[in-house]
Amino acid sequence: MTIRTAKVYDIIDGKAGSNVAMQGLSGLMGFPFTAVMDITVFFTHYGPMLNDIRAVYSRPPIGKDELRHIVKGCRQDLLADMVLDKLIGNIPILGLPANMICARAMTWRLGLLFGMLSARGDEINSEHVLLSVRLIQSLFPQTDSLLFKKPTVLTVEKLLSGVEDAEPETFSMKVQRALDQLAS
Secondary structure, eight states, X not given: OOHHHHHHHHHXXXXXXXXXXXXXXXXXXXXXXXXXXXXXHIIIIXXXXXXXXXXXXXXXXXXXXXXXXXXXXXXXXXHHHHHHHHHHHTSTTTHHHHHHHHHHHHHHHHHHHHHHHHHHOSOOOHXXXXXXXXXXXXXXXXXXXXXXXXXXXXXXXXXXXXXXXXXXXXXXXXXXXXXXXXXX
């Protein structure tokens, strides 16, 4: 395992742990606290996690254009998670662990996305975001959110090292090849 992979893994794992704690607390208080927390986490966890991971690869912090590409590429995943989280998360007793599991799953999915994009290079484009999201969804299907298992370091190493410093066309080909292999 590379030092970079270990750092990225630790960043994601740390953010996932604190997000689980925050979502758990909001789940105890119920709606509307859960909805407020879902919005807050973008500023307290996801944004800082993205730039922390980019720093591991000596990439500059993202700007509005890159953020727009990321949000556009993963908005369905974000919306599906929020809907699932809100539907199940407000059921007494079952809701609290559901909130916590969904928080961990989303943090890991976004962290892996941020890691792949940061490993690839400075610029972020919509095609790379969409391909990466598809690969992450294939590896960790949305239907398994409530059964989400934390990725192994080896899985993260394969994802990140396989695309590190890849030219844009090479990145697209590698991710598409991985998707094709998963489909067969």
